[in-house]
Amino acid sequence: MLTKRQEAELVTAVQGRGEIPLKFAYIGDGAKNWDTIAKERSVTSGGINSTEASLLKRRLNDFVSTLKSDKGINIVDIGCGNGVPAIPVLQYLSERGIPFAYVPMDISQEMLDLAIVTIKTRFPNVICKPFQMDFELGQFSDVMYEIKKDGSANLMLFLGSTLGNHSDLSRVLTNFRDSMTSKDYLIVGVELTNLAKINKIIPHYEGLQINMFVGHTLRYLHISEGVFTCGVSWNDKLSQIEMRANFTGDIRAEIGGDSFLIEKGESILLARSIKFTEYTVTKLFSDVGFRTELLTTSEDRGYILTMVQPTRYSI
Numbered sequence: 001m002l003t004k005r006q007e008a009e010l011v012t013a014v015q016g017r018g019e020i021p022l023k024f025a026y027i028g029d030g031a032k033n034w035d036t037i038a039k040e041r042s043v044t045s046g047g048i049n050s051t052e053a054s055l056l057k058r059r060l061n062d063f064v065s066t067l068k069s070d071k072g073i074n075i076v077d078i079g080c081g082n083g084v085p086a087i088p089v090l091q092y093l094s095e096r097g098i099p100f101a102y103v104p105m106d107i108s109q110e111m112l113d114l115a116i117v118t119i120k121t122r123f124p125n126v127i128c129k130p131f132q133m134d135f136e137l138g139q140f141s142d143v144m145y146e147i148k149k150d151g152s153a154n155l156m157l158f159l160g161s162t163l164g165n166h167s168d169l170s171r172v173l174t175n176f177r178d179s180m181t182s183k184d185y186l187i188v189g190v191e192l193t194n195l196a197k198i199n200k201i202i203p204h205y206e207g208l209q210i211n212m213f214v215g216h217t218l219r220y221l222h223i224s225e226g227v228f229t230c231g232v233s234w235n236d237k238l239s240q241i242e243m244r245a246n247f248t249g250d251i252r253a254e255i256g257g258d259s260f261l262i263e264k265g266e267s268i269l270l271a272r273s274i275k276f277t278e279y280t281v282t283k284l285f286s287d288v289g290f291r292t293e294l295l296t297t298s299e300d301r302g303y304i305l306t307m308v309q310p311t312r313y314s315i
């Protein structure tokens with residue numbers, strides 16, 4: 001399931017920071033676990049993807065009219081998941097006869113495959129150009145440059161509040177920024193949280209389905225569920241929800257011929273969800289070197305969509 005490089009990254013993360021990077025949970029069979037969760041958050045459920053979809057639909061006219069291209073638009077769906085969140089954008093373009101290609105990018109081949117099935121089912125004639133890549137490892141200007149050689153424009157999407165799952169937000173956003181020219185745009189969807197009511201949202205991270213999803217990489221390491229319990233807590237200092245495996249016994253984990261010990265009482269971070277306010281999210285984009293072209297929030301101020309571009313000149 002994991003490449004040699006990913007195995008090395010995994011062992012280093014466990015031993016160095018006591019963390020299993022969440023991105024590995026989407027690889028292989030893990031894609032199905034995510035698909036199940038995503039369907040629960042989707043259009044009919046009133047979950048965050050449904051809020052994001054209605055906000056997108058409301059403001060797409062503004063977003064798309066900002067792009068200048070007679071040669072069509074590449075919708076670059078970064079961290080595409082099952083592809084469903086991109087549908088409102090493609091629907092909008094399709095209804096107006098604006099030519100587009102769908103360019104999903106993801107670490108997981110299985111997620112890319114699922115996204116293409118979703119999109120091809122809705123838009124049978126669409127050109128799909130999938131790219132399997134890890135956006136934490138560096139910029140991908142080669143891909144962005146290649147797809148717009150025909151004179152089309154690039155609109156990148158980073159939807160589903162995926163930003164908050166990463167340990168180093170600036171690094172992820174810097175990689176995006178360094179992959180963009182000043183003609184490319186990026187739309188990011190992020191959930192906003194009332195930090196005074198954090199206890200109310202902790203239950204959203206509990207349950208069998210979600211434990212199955214975040215526990216995927218532990219199973220890859222042949223660590224059985226009998227030796228740890230899952231716990232969810234709020235880390236006030238880092239402003240993040242944390243999901244941890246708390247070990248109740250010693251266990252030797254094996255990977256790529258190497259083995260290492262996890263001791264009773266140790267805790268391994270399986271997932272984080274950084275919580276933002278409008279101030280922290282807009283400051284983050286500005287600090288990384290993005291200018292905001294458009295910004296919109298849901299009526300209840302629980303979700304933000306922002307369309308940004310690299311800042312060309314320092315002010």
Ligand SMILES: C[S@@+](CC[C@H](N)C(=O)[O-])C[C@H]1O[C@@H](n2cnc3c(N)ncnc32)[C@H](O)[C@@H]1O
Nearest residue numbers: 023026079080081085106107134135136159160
């Ligand atoms: C939280 S899901 C969101 C999926 C989708 N955008 C949505 O809104 O439902 C995160 C997606 O990003 C992908 N992903 C996570 N980390 C990644 C990385 N470092 N490089 C590439 N893809 C990554 C996962 O495989 C998964 O498809």
